Amino acid sequence: NAGVTQTPKFQVLKTGQSMTLQCAQDMNHEYMSWYRQDPGMGLRLIHYSVGAGITDQGEVPNGYNVSRSTTEDFPLRLLSAAPSQTSVYFCASSYSAKGSGGYTFGSGTRLTVV
Amino acid sequence: KNEVEQSPQNLTAQEGEFITINCSYSVGISALHWLQQHPGGGIVSLFMLSSGKKKHGRLIATINIQEKHSSLHITASHPRDSAVYICAVGLDNDMRFGAGTRLTVKP
Numbered sequence: 001n002a003g004v005t006q007t008p009k010f011q012v013l014k015t016g017q018s019m020t021l022q023c024a025q026d027m028n029h030e031y032m033s034w035y036r037q038d039p040g041m042g043l044r045l046i047h048y049s050v051g052a053g054i055t056d057q058g059e060v061p062n063g064y065n066v067s068r069s070t071t072e073d074f075p076l077r078l079l080s081a082a083p084s085q086t087s088v089y090f091c092a093s094s095y096s097a098k099g100s101g102g103y104t105f106g107s108g109t110r111l112t113v114v
Numbered sequence: 115k116n117e118v119e120q121s122p123q124n125l126t127a128q129e130g131e132f133i134t135i136n137c138s139y140s141v142g143i144s145a146l147h148w149l150q151q152h153p154g155g156g157i158v159s160l161f162m163l164s165s166g167k168k169k170h171g172r173l174i175a176t177i178n179i180q181e182k183h184s185s186l187h188i189t190a191s192h193p194r195d196s197a198v199y200i201c202a203v204g205l206d207n208d209m210r211f212g213a214g215t216r217l218t219v220k221p
Contacts, residue, residue: 033209042118042200043211050207058208090157097207098145102159105149 002026006091006106013081013113021076021109023091029104031094032074033058034066036087037108043090049074050097081113117141120201120212127219133188135215137201140182148175148186149200151214157200160186191219 007022025032033048035058045058049068063085065077074093078085091106119138127133137146148160161168161175163184168175172195174187188195196219201212 031207035209035211040213042213043202043209045209048207056207059210088155092157098204099147099159099162102162103147103149104159105157108155108157 004091004093004104004106006089006109008109009107011109011111013078013111015081015083015113017081019078019081021078021089021091021111023074023076023106024072025074025093025104026072027093027104028071029093029095030071031097031099032068033092034064034074034076035090035092036060036085037090038087046076046089048097078111083113085111086113087111116213117210118201118203118212120199120215122215123213124216125218127191127217129192129219129221131191131219133191133195133217133219135186135199135201135217137184137186137212138182139184139201139203139210141203141205141210143203144206145204146177146184147202147204147209148184149202151198151200153197160199188217191217193219193221195219 004025034046035043047066049055089109092103094103146163151157163177172189177184198214200214
C-alpha cells in the first residue's frame with residue numbers, strides 16, 4: 001500500500017547511544033518532515049526537507065540530524081541519545097510544504113532513552 | 115504563549131450530538147490543517163484550509179482569516195469519531211500544532 005513507512009515502531013536506547021529512525025514514502029512527495037510528540041505539548045517539528053538534497057531545521061532540531069539523498073527516504077539520526085529525547089516520533093510527507101493534498105503520516109516510533 | 119490554541123482540551127458527547135472544536139492562532143499562516151489521531155496513535159489529515167469552508171461527510175471545517183480562528187464541526191457524532199483532533203498552522207515551510215482536543219463520544 002502507498003504511504004509512509006516508518007521503522008522501527010519501538011526502540012529502547014541507553015544514554016549516549018546513537019540510532020537512525022527510517023522514513024520512506026512511495027508517493028513522490030517533495031516535502032518530508034519529522035515531528036516529536038510529547039504529552040501535553042502537541043507535535044513539534046524537528047527537521048524538514050522540500051526536496052532531495054535540501055533540508056532545514058524546524059522548531060526543535062538540537063540533537064538530531066537528517067539527510068535527503070533521494071526523494072523517497074528521509075532518515076532521522078540521533079547522535080547521542082539523551083533521556084529528554086524520549087518521545088513518540090512521526091514522519092510525514094506531502095506534495096508541498098503547504099500541505100497541498102494533505103499530509104500522510106507514518107505510524108510512529110516510540111523511543112525510550114534510559 | 116502557544117501560537118496555536120485549541121479548545122476545549124477534552125470533550126465528552128453523547129452519540130448523535132453536534133460537536134464543535136475551536137482553534138485560534140496568533141501568527142500569519144499559509145494554510146491551516148485539521149488532523150485526527152486515532153486511539154492507536156495513527157494520524158490522518160482531515161482538511162487543509164486557506165479560506166472559507168470545507169465539508170467531508172459529517173465533518174465541516176471553517177476558517178476566518180481576519181479573526182485567526184478555525185472551527186471543526188462533527189454532525190451526528192458517533193463513537194467511532196472518538197479521537198484526538200489536532201489543529202496545525204503552516205508557516206512557510208514550518209508547522210505549529212495545537213495540543214489537541216480529546217473527543218469521546220458515548221453510545
